[in-house]
Amino acid sequence: MKWGMVIDLQKCTGCGECAAACKVENNVAIVDAGQSAMGRTMLWMDMLTIYEGEYPRLRFREIPRPCMQCDHPPCTKVCPVRATYKNEEGIVAQIYPQCIGCRYCMAACPYTVKSFNWYKPEWPPGIRETVNPDVSVRPVGVVEKCTFCIHRLQKAKERAKHEGRKLGEKDFQPACAESCPVGAIVFGDLENTSHRVNHLSSSPRAMRFLEDLGTEPKVIYLKEED
Amino acid sequence: MERAPAPPHPDYPLLRPIEKPGRSFYFIVGVLLAIIAYTGYVYVRQILFGLGVTGMAQPVTWGFYIINFVFFIGISHAGTLISAILRLSKAEWRRPITRMAEVITAIVLAIGGLHPIIDLGRPDRMLNLFYNGRLQSPLLWDVTSITAYFTASTIYLYIPMIPDIAILRDRGVRPRWLYEFLSWGWQGTEQQHKVLDRAMNILMVVVIPIAVSVHTIISYIFAMTVQPGWHSTIFGPYFVVGAIFSGIAAILVLMIVFRKVFHLEGYLKQIHFNYLGILLLIMSLLWFYFTFSEYLTGYYGHEPNEMRVFWYKFTGAFAPYFWTMVTCNFLVPVILLGIRKFRTITGILFASISVIIGMWLERLIIVVPSLANPRLPYPTGIYIPSHTEWMLFIGGISVFVLGYMLFARFFPVISIWEIEEGRHESAKAVTERIASYMPDPQPSSAQE
Numbered sequence: 097m098k099w100g101m102v103i104d105l106q107k108c109t110g111c112g113e114c115a116a117a118c119k120v121e122n123n124v125a126i127v128d129a130g131q132s133a134m135g136r137t138m139l140w141m142d143m144l145t146i147y148e149g150e151y152p153r154l155r156f157r158e159i160p161r162p163c164m165q166c167d168h169p170p171c172t173k174v175c176p177v178r179a180t181y182k183n184e185e186g187i188v189a190q191i192y193p194q195c196i197g198c199r200y201c202m203a204a205c206p207y208t209v210k211s212f213n214w215y216k217p218e219w220p221p222g223i224r225e226t227v228n229p230d231v232s233v234r235p236v237g238v239v240e241k242c243t244f245c246i247h248r249l250q251k252a253k254e255r256a257k258h259e260g261r262k263l264g265e266k267d268f269q270p271a272c273a274e275s276c277p278v279g280a281i282v283f284g285d286l287e288n289t290s291h292r293v294n295h296l297s298s299s300p301r302a303m304r305f306l307e308d309l310g311t312e313p314k315v316i317y318l319k320e321e322d
Numbered sequence: 323m324e325r326a327p328a329p330p331h332p333d334y335p336l337l338r339p340i341e342k343p344g345r346s347f348y349f350i351v352g353v354l355l356a357i358i359a360y361t362g363y364v365y366v367r368q369i370l371f372g373l374g375v376t377g378m379a380q381p382v383t384w385g386f387y388i389i390n391f392v393f394f395i396g397i398s399h400a401g402t403l404i405s406a407i408l409r410l411s412k413a414e415w416r417r418p419i420t421r422m423a424e425v426i427t428a429i430v431l432a433i434g435g436l437h438p439i440i441d442l443g444r445p446d447r448m449l450n451l452f453y454n455g456r457l458q459s460p461l462l463w464d465v466t467s468i469t470a471y472f473t474a475s476t477i478y479l480y481i482p483m484i485p486d487i488a489i490l491r492d493r494g495v496r497p498r499w500l501y502e503f504l505s506w507g508w509q510g511t512e513q514q515h516k517v518l519d520r521a522m523n524i525l526m527v528v529v530i531p532i533a534v535s536v537h538t539i540i541s542y543i544f545a546m547t548v549q550p551g552w553h554s555t556i557f558g559p560y561f562v563v564g565a566i567f568s569g570i571a572a573i574l575v576l577m578i579v580f581r582k583v584f585h586l587e588g589y590l591k592q593i594h595f596n597y598l599g600i601l602l603l604i605m606s607l608l609w610f611y612f613t614f615s616e617y618l619t620g621y622y623g624h625e626p627n628e629m630r631v632f633w634y635k636f637t638g639a640f641a642p643y644f645w646t647m648v649t650c651n652f653l654v655p656v657i658l659l660g661i662r663k664f665r666t667i668t669g670i671l672f673a674s675i676s677v678i679i680g681m682w683l684e685r686l687i688i689v690v691p692s693l694a695n696p697r698l699p700y701p702t703g704i705y706i707p708s709h710t711e712w713m714l715f716i717g718g719i720s721v722f723v724l725g726y727m728l729f730a731r732f733f734p735v736i737s738i739w740e741i742e743e744g745r746h747e748s749a750k751a752v753t754e755r756i757a758s759y760m761p762d763p764q765p766s767s768a769q770e
Contacts, residue, residue, distance in 0.1 A: 131374070134377075134379045135379035135380045135381070135382075135701070136379045136380060137380075144698060144699055144700070145699060146699055147699070161698070170547060170548055173459070173546075174459050174460060174461070174547065175456060175459055176451055176455060176461035176462050176465075177447075177451060177454045177455065177459075178456050179450075179454075194450055195443070195444065195447070196442050196444050196445075196447045196448060196450050196451070197442050197443020197444040197447075198438070198441065198442055198443070199383045199384060199441075199443070200459070200461055200543070202380075202383045203383060203384055203547060203693060204546075204547040204548075204549070206548055206549065206696075206697050207697070207698055208380070208381050208696040208697075208698060208700055212373070212380070212383060212443065213372065213443070214373050214376075214378075214379070215371060215372045215374035216372060235444075236371075236372040236443070237372055237373060237442070237443025238443060238444060239443075305698065306697055306698075309548055
């Protein structure tokens with residue numbers, strides 16, 4: 097089993113719904129404007145702005161960017177305390193209570209996907225009460241990132257077990273895939289031929305970010321058709 | 323305070339600062355303690371509020387703490403390494419220098435070694451390094467090699483101090499219990515000298531590979547990632563060369579300061595500065611060679627991400643620092659040390675200070691630009707260190723000065739017994755040694 101995600105850029109409108117859904121789902125702290133201007137915005141799912149071509153043929157796109165969940169992750173290699181590791185289902189997971197906050201993984205990540213809790217996480221009044229009880233709120237001083245909504249996987253597995261059936265494709269979907277209004281984000285098991293990601297990932301439009309680094313990302317983008 | 327006057331000693335100038343400390347000593351210690359106390363307060367604030375009080379953010383997630391870590395550990399390299407190399411190569415002029423150099427190592431290493439802990443988001447979980455340590459992580463290699471180096475270099479500092487401590491004990495210098503305890507019953511017998519020599523010989527051989535490993539491994543922290551500007555095979559030796567370079571500069575500055583303050587003109591002569599100055603010049607050329615190779619290969623490879631970092635340093639936001647570094651590390655020392663007319667003590671002082679500044683800038687230029695230019699199109703970050711980071715830097719330097727002053731208050735900064743030994747035995751030993759280098763009067767090869 098190898099969880100993976102396909103993001104179809106042909107369908108994606110760049111609306112940022114996935115980023116918002118992720119932020120709410122995973123209790124990602126909301127920093128104030130001053131902190132944000134310093135570059136301390138915390139987004140597990142970020143929107144990358146990519147400029148293509150030059151004026152007058154300038155185009156720009158907003159592309160969703162979760163953690164690439166590399167199969168050969170540069171971040172886990174350098175962690176001194178095994179606070180980040182690749183689990184048996186291919187998800188690069190974080191162990192928050194073990195992290196010493198050295199930020200070596202952040203420096204090593206070629207995709208710059210990790211966030212650090214510079215201060216104790218805080219939420220504006222009213223939002224504090226809406227935190228998702230399934231996801232731990234991270235303490236100050238640790239590194240965090242997208243986990244493919246691993247808490248949903250745990251729940252889905254338990255439910256499937258309880259109901260005495262196998263885990264289906266629809267049982268486990270991360271918040272971003274679920275929220276996408278145009279169905280541009282497809283999630284599933286890359287090794288399971290009945291899952292959509294399995295054949296989408298071998299589409300001729302399929303590409304991965306920074307493929308030449310050999311990190312083997314499990315987030316696959318489908319290029320736009322011209 | 324005054325007791326029976328101590329008997330005159332041929333090397334009294336070395337003992338005077340210990341037996342009769344000046345009043346300014348207490349004043350400077352007071353000022354330093356005030357700075358250190360404030361730094362402590364600033365650090366406690368960081369612990370209470372989190373690393374948010376620093377200027378670090380995304381993508382520049384490493385800043386002053388890591389820069390100073392590399393810088394301080396670099397400075398620490400001169401000491402033990404240079405002293406061991408000079409002792410091993412039987413350079414007679416080493417005698418008044420080794421102790422001063424070794425003290426630098428011990429103190430700066432303690433300060434530098436603390437920096438990664440200051441940098442931790444969760445210093446309270448530091449022991450996880452032992453409970454859950456992953457030996458595959460270069461950070462663990464670092465913990466190991468720095469610990470080894472600190473242990474070896476403090477022992478290497480202490481062992482040759484024993485005979486000097488015994489001199490202080492015999493002269494009844496206070497606090498007596500301290501010298502009594504640290505002199506380990508040294509009587510100066512032949513057997514004791516033999517053991518001392520043996521211990522020093524073993525230590526200096528052991529300490530050299532450890533010292534080389536320390537800065538190599540610090541470079542590995544960067545080189546083991548795939549980041550542009552860091553992922554380089556020459557980083558190990560490049561860092562070691564830079565470390566020795568900045569370390570020699572630090573030794574020279576300290577020698578000049580002590581010469582002035584303790585009136586050691588009779589011990590630290592022009593010749594010592596001349597020799598070390600030439601060594602500094604060689605290191606400057608070597609540093610330039612490494613820097614040149616590093617950037618030229620990067621430029622010719624022309625990998626787009628590598629080039630972004632390259633131009634960021636050469637013409638971009640970091641150009642002022644980059645070119646200041648080249649000036650400080652190469653132009654200034656080469657001019658001041660390469661031209662004999664300028665190689666005076668003042669000239670050497672300026673060159674050394676310039677090198678220390680330049681090497682600090684080099685650490686800055688290695689750490690920040692690679693982080694500030696992420697591969698994916700994020701808004702490029704700028705890094706402005708906060709008041710907290712500046713204070714911890716100044717505090718670190720204050721701890722070094724205080725540590726050195728306290729050492730000099732209680733122990734001679736120049737090895738008295740080694741100077742004596744030099745006076746009595748060196749001339750003969752050197753003559754014999756030179757004789758052994760020369761062709762024998764009747765060459766045995768003549769018959770061939």
